[in-house]
Amino acid sequence: MLIVQKFGGSSLASLERLRRAAGICLEAVRRGHRLVVVVSAAGDSTDELLELARQIDPQPPARELDALMATGEQRSAALMAIMLSSLGAEAQSFSGWQAGIYTSALHGQARIGLVSPQRLTEALEEGRIAVVAGFQGLSPQGDITTLGRGGSDTSAVALAAALGAGRCEIYTDVAGIYTADPRLVTGAKLLKEIDFRDMLLLAQAGSQVLHPDSVRLAMASGMELRLLSSFERGPGSVVRFLEEERRPAYAGVTRDAERSVVTAVGRAAGRRTLAELADLLEKAGVAVLDRSAEEGCVSCKVAPEQLLPALELVHSALIG
């Protein structure tokens, strides 16, 4: 089977972690799979590059910023290929454009259009692991673009779909997708599976587990996603279309820290949920400054200092 594995920045943050990630790749190869590995920039290096540019100019030219930011992933791809080679595998690294990822021209927020991964197919046919720099592509003008923060997920899904991969695995630093961020909410539960629609709404509402574009793309191509920890073994979470009876009433709760909004998502979420939540929050002394209900998704805006208590309250009311 052809598998696409994507490793996030925290899974690559040191040489030891890089070696561990390479070990996961090699395990798949040993089981007889062909492999495309998509990598993010290591640790906080994207933030560091951004900071560096802003020290020169608070609003750097978008084209140059993309050229700079894309280097983080390129570095990871080359290091991963070197690591895999040192462990006895044949591996070759590719930039986004070498991998045939073409995007719109919108620097910093480019959308993937055409994907023509001939060079990856060649490498795979020759028995090599293809390691691809995520988060980047080439504009119609031939300039380097990036896909928006967290965009390596989107690179992985786009390649998986274009190559007709049997599986797309996203490796990260948490055990899978939770009903809320387990670092913020005490009772958050690991989900075995989640429906594409719920995942997309959560991603759009500020959950940073997966980039919204990656979920949209997976949904459009029917490519199941498997979210796994690169640090501990476990079943992880699968994102796919769930039959209605398998879809929980409420799948998850998340927050958008910038807008100070708490959002609950699930097939039962609607006007009635919103009224109940607003009531509950007001009774707990959390003023609801704005609210909205759409099918499958309700949101309350609260004061920034009440965002975390509100998240906890909404989670325990709807999910437990």
Ligand code: ASP
């Ligand atoms: N390195 C980029 C970021 O930090 C892309 C990614 O990690 O997916 O946003």
Ligand code: MG
């Ligand atoms: Mg991410």
